[in-house]
Amino acid sequence: MTHNTPLSPRPRPLHSLADGRRRPMTVAQLRAHGVSAAETNEQCRPGGPWQQLLPNVVLLHPGPPTSEERLHAVLLYAARDRGAGPASGAASGAAPAVSVSVPVQPGAEHPPVPAYAEAMITGLAALTLHGFAAAPPLPSLDVVDVLVPRMRRLRTTGCARIVRTTALPTPVELTGVPVAPVARALADAVAELTDPGTVRRLLTEAVRGGHCEPAAVVRELNRARLLSRPHVVDAVDSLVAEGRALAEQRLYRMVREHGLPEPVWNVDLRLPGGPHLGGVDAFWPEQAVALELDTRAHRKQEDDAAWAEHARKREHLERLGITVVHLTPRKLRDCPEHQAAVVRTALMAAGDREPAAYVVVLPR
Known part of the structure; x- marks a missing residue:
């Protein structure tokens, strides 16, 4: 060697x-x-x-x-x-x-x-x-x-x-x-899984436990082609309702903790003697600012129609001089300070705009 x-x-x-x-x-x-x-x-x-x-x-x-x-x-x-x-x-x-x-x-x-x-x-x-x-x-x-x-x-x-x-x-x-x-x-x-109760408990815990947002879960279920199963559809409906409730709680907390003026909550807007303009999650009448939470489930068969309706309503309100602020549950969860700043900016800018059309505010 x-x-x-x-x-x-x-x-x-x-x-x-x-x-x-x-x-x-x-x-x-x-x-x-x-x-x-x-x-x-x-x-x-x-x-x-x-x-x-x-x-x-x-x-x-x-x-x-x-x-x-x-x-x-x-x-x-x-x-x-x-x-x-x-x-x-x-x-x-x-x-x-x-x-x-x-x-x-x-x-x-x-x-x-x-x-x-x-x-x-x-x-x-x-x-x-x-x-x-x-x-x-x-x-x-x-x-x-x-x-x-x-x-x-x-x-x-x-x-x-x-x-x-x-x-x-x-x-x-x-x-x-x-x-x-x-x-x-x-x-x-x-x-x-084939047991509806187990599926519902897992999906509910995902949202209630703060692991992820409903839209992310539904996107994955849709990608896996699982939304044709009845027990999965039922669980998704419960999931969306759970996510909606959590998002509303975060919205209430954001307004309270960041010192925003108190809006009127969950109302329908209508022109006097005219057509229904649509519902919003929060509305500041003096500033003509409306806020919407996007808690759609993002199911493919429903998404196009839901988005078209959302866009139509937003365009109509803005033509009437109403500012529409759009928030997602994820933004409310991850950066509530920034979302509060967005709302505050819209409220402060109201004085620089032309007065909005008068609308009737009704409980939803």
Whole structure:
């Protein structure tokens, strides 16, 4: 051997490898640690110290996996190898490895958190990780849904259920694993649920718990073509009503906490002896400023007609000299100070405009 001959990495003893890591590993990762395929097969024999949880995914201890280990096993099975081509893992049905890990702080009890490429937890498991009380605990789930790109060559097997999408959303990291955003996870969960009560509880908690706005949920349900199911439609109606009530509460709080003049709430506007102009959520008669909350459900079959009606009403009011302020529930939730400033600006600008037409204000 010359001085230029590279040294081969010294294989770690199998017992030290298992003792130092509780999470699953892929066959390729074991090979990188010097464990051959034959040694892996020997360790995974019936009654052996290791077990194969999923194709190409090995748990380095006997006995049932923990919920955390199942999550990581499913992600290892579904994640694309960062160094592989598009067809990697096609023969076995799984990408063999994940090549990047994020180190933990010194003294931490857990090993590095893997960075999983093109895979994230979704469905009921994701909702549980997001903290949904209506979602079942992880140990009670027979399968864990994992979201992957549509063209990936993977199959549902064992505890891993493959969910495909044309465009992956940006995941949220929770408990060290990538998790689909709430709206997407809800749609994937609802796709597998048939109990109306469960669907309604999950959708209601999404809005009541402040996880997301109704419009975002309905967009995902519509994209998944779930709005033709009667029990989903019924739950969406409850969801929209819940979202509307929360948005109105935020609007009342914004007016009160930011010192805006008190408007008349939830009124219909009408020309004297003339046609009905439409309803608004708040109206300041002296300044001729109307405010509307956009709490439409954004269902495709209704959206065009609803938006056309909204635009017609707004144009008619503005032709009469009435300023219309349009707010969304999300803006009220995320930046109420800015929305209050928008309303205040409209009220202050009233003195610089021509007087508006006289309108009759009626309770709605």
